[in-house]
Amino acid sequence: MISVDEAKEILSKNPIALADTSLPFQQSLYHTLASDVFADRDAPPFHRVTMDGIAIRAASLKSNKRYHIEGIQAAGQPQLSLSDAHHCLEVMTGAILPKNTDCVIPYEKIHLLDGVAEVDDTGYSPFHNVHLKGTDAKKGDRILQKGTWIHPGKLSVLASLGKAQVEVRQLPKVLVCATGDELVPVAQQPLPHQIRSSNVFMLEAALKSLGIKGQTAHLTDHREKLKTEIEKALETYEVLLFSGAVSKGKFDFLPEVFRQLGVEILIHGVRQKPGKPFLFGRKGNRFVFGFPGNPASTLVCFHAFFKAWLGTSLQRETESSSAILSDEVLFNRPVTYHLLVKTVLREGKVWAVPVKNSGSGDWVHLSEADAFLSLPAVPSVFKKNDVFPITYFHKDSF
């Protein structure tokens, strides 16, 4: 058995090779940019009016307070030209600043009467209320770096830059496989010794939050059938996620089947709780993740290992997080303890409150956790107010 850090090291050294693909920009949301994006023009592309009002030449304020209005420069209209330096043009937010003007005085600060704008205050300088051409970026500047995560604000940048098609990293094709003969479909009434399948749907949903539309399948705990089905799945899918069948049970055939299919098992067993029997293997550019079948084990291993591995594969910016333990926790075994917590934000601090549960099979209380703290592999009393790495299961966008 290896440590959590050793497991992460192996995962990071075995990324999946992902092709780049071009998507219409609206579909690129939450993908990872595969190439740098440059400004095709200055931003703003012209001296841009930032208030509705009048445009004048600031120097004229020395000798003038009443401005005859020559016309209106609307947004989207070609640039007008002020013909007389003691006149003005009405200008609208977003319009190009008219030629021969350099200063915008908002409507709130003038009086309009009979085609004349009267200015009270004469203390305006050039470029007042003007967003100068090229202030924010120059044509040719690199605006977005490859590896960037495309959130709504970045999508807007792509739109502004005219990137109707965007180069992103292709996400892998993933199949989520349930194993376990005790599982019945959700709509079916289970017999007393059966339970409903749920982990695959949790994984499918977790994949969706990473932008991946995974497929689900249920495989029976039958050695030969498993082998045939996995062999076939490996033809179509680049990544297989399994929930169950990787431990020491008599019907935990996965490790054996993987070996028979030529899958090299790179990790099997990690010094952690939950998720000890975690398995990771590869065959060329195909990858298998074996998550222990208890709900907490499956979810923790997905977030601790699969998510990190995918982030590395995408060469994506990611940041590690930490949180403050809200209560003392005793854990007396030399393995990393992934403690289920609910985070609470108070005064700019992230508190991790342990979620009471009856073990890794307790899906009722698992669903109350939004993250886990990873307590280091030293038998210890982990103190209240100490800070530990945290991994989130989900984040509320509201």
Place this chain on the structure above:
Amino acid sequence: MISVDEAKEILSKNPIALADTSLPFQQSLYHTLASDVFADRDAPPFHRVTMDGIAIRAASLKSNKRYHIEGIQAAGQPQLSLSDAHHCLEVMTGAILPKNTDCVIPYEKIHLLDGVAEVDDTGYSPFHNVHLKGTDAKKGDRILQKGTWIHPGKLSVLASLGKAQVEVRQLPKVLVCATGDELVPVAQQPLPHQIRSSNVFMLEAALKSLGIKGQTAHLTDHREKLKTEIEKALETYEVLLFSGAVSKGKFDFLPEVFRQLGVEILIHGVRQKPGKPFLFGRKGNRFVFGFPGNPASTLVCFHAFFKAWLGTSLQRETESSSAILSDEVLFNRPVTYHLLVKTVLREGKVWAVPVKNSGSGDWVHLSEADAFLSLPAVPSVFKKNDVFPITYFHKDSF
């Protein structure tokens, strides 16, 4: 003009009435539960084996160390019965605990030879490695409350409880309208005085993060056309979001058009920066949001007002957040200042680092912010290390 708090108060008193709808559970992800969900059986539904190994009667350990193996209790198999109290049954994780047994000893702690399991340690108590029936929930318990946000863990709970169909609150039909004659489509090369449309795509993406598939439209700055198109849109859509045309410009026809269409304007103008001209109106159960057209104004108003309004309408659990200002900020006007920030997590603390930008038209630097701090409407030097409310634009799921 009203304060930000007054605006929020008006919004919360004018929620949209949303119907409930039934969705296949996999589609219910990120929706809001419309009814309580109860346990249809105990959780776990039977005494559940939590380790692969042998099941015995703990009391037998007083007189026995060698157990003849009667058979295997696999997961998903009807309950077997141990016939002799000094024998054992092999049991697999997830199986029902066999009748006449009460204790599971894992394979790691026994020796198997010739159909006999030998136990070294005899200090096992009843229910060792058994997840007792009903520990986590009893049949009839309320497991999920209405108003719950369905994240992957909750989806899994719905699956476990057999909720193949889930009652959720219907999300509103939303149309996002760009205004502004300076805007051209993303794929088009703008003329020198034009820019590409981008705010609507930013809003469409932000809606998507709340689970709403919005439509987009571009309306011209023409009074009569606007009126006709908005009248038509109000027949199909429950909510219209506008970017632009709500300020003091000569072509900012929206407030006038709304009035002509019988839309009651409940908010127009908020003491805040950016976003001063923000508009909110209703006509029966139809709602309009007018966001000022600068990118930062649009995005801040969407998150400060629309998101809060939608959360209230969904009667959804939401939590307020705060963050620690990383640098001193001077702001000398008596309006709420929504300061663009990038959050940095260090030692369990959320630091809000101001994002330098040239104003609310600067979409380049806006895209570097992931949130805004709302600094109160008192002209002040806002001190480093002080804590303020924060609103996120997006959250990275990685």
